[in-house]
Amino acid sequence: MLSVRGLSAGYGAARVLFDVDLEVGAGEVVALLGRNGMGKTTTVRAITGLLPPTAGEIVFGTTRLDGSPPHKAAQAGIGLVPEGRQIFPTLTVEENLVATAASRFGPPRWTKERVYDLFPRLRERRRQMGSQLSGGEQQMLAIGRALMTNPKLMILDEATEGLAPLIRREIWSCIATLKAEGESILVIDKSLDALIRVADRHVVLEKGHVVWTGTTAELVADRAQVEKRLHV
Amino acid sequence: MSLTLFAVQTLNGLQFGLMLFLVAAGLTLVFGVMDFINLAHGVQYMLGAYLTAVLAKVTGGFFTALLLAMPLTLLLGLVLERLVFRPLYARGHLDQVLATFGVILIVNEAVKLAFGAAPISVPVPEILSGSVRLMDGLLFPVYRLAIIGAGLGTALLLWLVIDGTRFGMLVRAGATNAPMVSALGVDVRRLFTAVTAFGAMLAGFAGAMVTPILSVEPGMGDGVLILAFVVIVVGGVGSIRGAFIAALIVGLVDTLGRSFATDLLKLVMSASTANHVGPALSSMAIYLLMAGVLAFRPAGLFPSRSAG
Numbered sequence: 001m002l003s004v005r006g007l008s009a010g011y012g013a014a015r016v017l018f019d020v021d022l023e024v025g026a027g028e029v030v031a032l033l034g035r036n037g038m039g040k041t042t043t044v045r046a047i048t049g050l051l052p053p054t055a056g057e058i059v060f061g062t063t064r065l066d067g068s069p070p071h072k073a074a075q076a077g078i079g080l081v082p083e084g085r086q087i088f089p090t091l092t093v094e095e096n097l098v099a100t101a102a103s104r105f106g107p108p109r110w111t112k113e114r115v116y117d118l119f120p121r122l123r124e125r126r127r128q129m130g131s132q133l134s135g136g137e138q139q140m141l142a143i144g145r146a147l148m149t150n151p152k153l154m155i156l157d158e159a160t161e162g163l164a165p166l167i168r169r170e171i172w173s174c175i176a177t178l179k180a181e182g183e184s185i186l187v188i189d190k191s192l193d194a195l196i197r198v199a200d201r202h203v204v205l206e207k208g209h210v211v212w213t214g215t216t217a218e219l220v221a222d223r224a225q226v227e228k229r230l231h232v
Numbered sequence: 233m234s235l236t237l238f239a240v241q242t243l244n245g246l247q248f249g250l251m252l253f254l255v256a257a258g259l260t261l262v263f264g265v266m267d268f269i270n271l272a273h274g275v276q277y278m279l280g281a282y283l284t285a286v287l288a289k290v291t292g293g294f295f296t297a298l299l300l301a302m303p304l305t306l307l308l309g310l311v312l313e314r315l316v317f318r319p320l321y322a323r324g325h326l327d328q329v330l331a332t333f334g335v336i337l338i339v340n341e342a343v344k345l346a347f348g349a350a351p352i353s354v355p356v357p358e359i360l361s362g363s364v365r366l367m368d369g370l371l372f373p374v375y376r377l378a379i380i381g382a383g384l385g386t387a388l389l390l391w392l393v394i395d396g397t398r399f400g401m402l403v404r405a406g407a408t409n410a411p412m413v414s415a416l417g418v419d420v421r422r423l424f425t426a427v428t429a430f431g432a433m434l435a436g437f438a439g440a441m442v443t444p445i446l447s448v449e450p451g452m453g454d455g456v457l458i459l460a461f462v463v464i465v466v467g468g469v470g471s472i473r474g475a476f477i478a479a480l481i482v483g484l485v486d487t488l489g490r491s492f493a494t495d496l497l498k499l500v501m502s503a504s505t506a507n508h509v510g511p512a513l514s515s516m517a518i519y520l521l522m523a524g525v526l527a528f529r530p531a532g533l534f535p536s537r538s539a540g
Contacts, residue, residue, distance in 0.1 A: 048415050074417030086412045088405040090536055099401035100416035149417055 001026045001184055002047070002078075002153055007056035007066075009046040016042045018208045020056070022186075024153060029175075029185045031195040033230060034205035040188045041083050043205070044157050047186075048080050049073045061152070075104060079151030083158050083188075085142040089131035093122055096130050096141055101148040108150045109181075115144035118174060136167035143174065153184040160189060172198065192230065196220060204229050236370045241491045242484065243366075247376050249483020250383025254438035255456055256463040256475045257390060258431020264407035264470020264536060266321060266424045269328045272312060272335035273435055274457030278450070280305045280436025282343060285352045285448045294357040298440050302433055305440075309432025313425050321421075336454065344450045351447030379441050386437065387476055394472050403427060407470030407536045459486075462518055466525045468532025478533060482518050489514035 004022040008015065017039045024030045032040050045051035047058055049070040058065040063076045074080070088096050097112055116123035119140040125133060133141060139159055146154060156175065160168045172194050178185060179198060189195055195202065202219050204212035206229055212222075219226055259273045283304050287297035316335055320328050356375045363371040394400035402423055406413045414420045439453070446452070463482050467474025494510025501509070525533065 050411055050415055069419075069421075070411065070414040071417050071419045074415060080415045082412065082415065086409055088408055088412070090404050090408055091401055095401045096405075099398060099405050100413065100418055102417055104417075145416065 001028075001061060002186070003057075003059045004043075004047065005057050005059075007043070007046055007053055007058065009042055009051055009053045011051075015054075016208050017046065017053075020205070020208070020210055022203055022210070024184055024186050026152075026184055027182045028201065029179050029187060029199045031199040031202045032186060032188045032205065033190075033192075033195070033202055033226070035230060038205045039208040040205055041157055042208075044080070044083070044155055044186075044188065047073065048078060048155065074100075074149060074151075075102075077105065077152035079146035079149045079154045081139075081142045081146045081154065081156045081159055083161075085135075085138045087130040087133070087138050087141050087145065089129065091130055092127055093130065093133070093141055094126040096145050097122075097148050100145065103150045105150065105152065110147040110150050112148070115147055118147075118177070119144060136163050136170070139163060139167070139171060140174075143171070147178075153186065154178065155186045155188075157188045158190075159187070160191065160194075168194075190230070192219075192223075192227065202226075236367075237491065238488075239367070239370055240372060241487055243372055243376065243380070245484035245487030246480065247380050247383070247483070248487055249480040250380060250387070251438045251442060252456070252459055252463055252483055253476050253479035254383060254386060254441075255435045256460040256467070256479050257472060258428070258434045259457075259460050260464040260467065260470055260472065260475045261403060261407065261427045262424070262431055263464060265403060265410055265427055266406075266420070267325075267410075268317060268321060268424075269325050269332065270317065270428075271329060271332040271457065272316070272339070273431070273460065274453030274455075275336055275339045276305060276309060276312075276432040276435035276453070277439040277456050278343065278448075278453035279308055279339070280439030281443050281446075281448045281452060282347065282352075282439075283436070284440035284443050285354045286347070288354050288443070294354065294444070301440050302437060305436025306429050306433040308436075309429040310425065312432070313428040317428065318421075321424075340450045340454075349450060351449040353447055354443040356444040373445075375444055379445075382437075382441055386434065390434075390472060399426070404536070459518070462522050464532075466522055466532055468534040468536055470536035471532070471534040474532055474534030474536070481521070485517050485521055486514075489517035493517070 002024040007020040009017045034040050046053045049068050053066050060076045065073050160171050201215050255277050262270050283301035284297045287300050288294050360375045360378050363373050366372050410420050463478045467478030493514035494506050497506035497510050
């Protein structure tokens, strides 16, 4: 479904990604791992068109995405839950969900009501401004907002970062629910235990290079090796 | 300082403020959504005035001219966006300022060549001529009341669109985080084109409405542009509500300041000093206001970006 080959990208003269390969199949959950500053978010920004890649190709389904503006990636079916949540502060919760909602591939699987069923707290706060939400609620809203574009692939960038343990658990159970529904997901996170439970395959980035890749079974077997690359 | 004069000048300030709001509304959205500094926005105001003045001469009716001028100012906004603004989005503010300043010079000269440097006057439409007695000894021109009504009506309409429609949601979302709107599948360039064109039409509408009370001349948009920038800085870039409140404040402070600063100063200083200081101070009043607002609320009264 998503195929990234030989991706290079950077900011100005600073090159961040070197020849990154990444595949996400239909219905698959792939984890992107690595320490801070190793290029995970840059990879996401390149895939979603927020940062034009300097080399390589990004194909989603049958659409070439490298060099396209961000809305092309979204229209092709990528739903982004960005780092830092980035919900719209001057819109209400409901407006955040509705403003960019779309159903480009047949009847919508995700509606406002279904998102509210997934996150009942958002229903309670539907009329509040985005800026009035707690961090966990903002994260739920960011996930709901991406689901409302009825994507084929969800990209979750650090969706549990900085949240209380209880909220983290809620977000992980939501990701498990999405997986059970057959959603394809690219997930970036630092919690290896949680990723082992939910992801099918794992890709580890170090200084912009892919240094390890394998299935969850391979990760469990090779855990010590991989953990060395994730902790300072 | 009589109460009547105060009431008249308050109404004049309100009318001035509402016209400023129409110009500032487009400017604040364009600046807020795309981070684009459009100095040529004052030109749209002038073009609205010229189109109305010329069409009024040709067709003989002010309202016909107004109706024809609106789609034309919308079209001119689209043309400017395509030809001049679009290549500049990715550039820095300095390039944008230089290029759009160039547009001001070119259009001002073009207008001079086409219609001459002499001011054109437009008669007040028959149906809105004359004055009404608002209270004892207070006569106020009907046309100025009509401008106040039109300004309030447009503000209400704009509020309904920005607050109640999906287009409005996207504009508000774009003002806080345009890349994110784009990453969720909305072509922000197209959104921006629409915002620019409507902003141009609003400025053109303001220009058209003032033709019967001001002289239509080259460069008439330049002063308005500067005031509109004061408005959007005071109100908070990207915020329509901020622009509305700030436009009324600026309109009232400027108009009342010019009328009453000298009289007020006479209470605390000698008459001759007050006669010198008053006019100087009143022309500075809105800039002092802006400096004061920036000192305490650097993002303006209603910041759209920093919330959250």
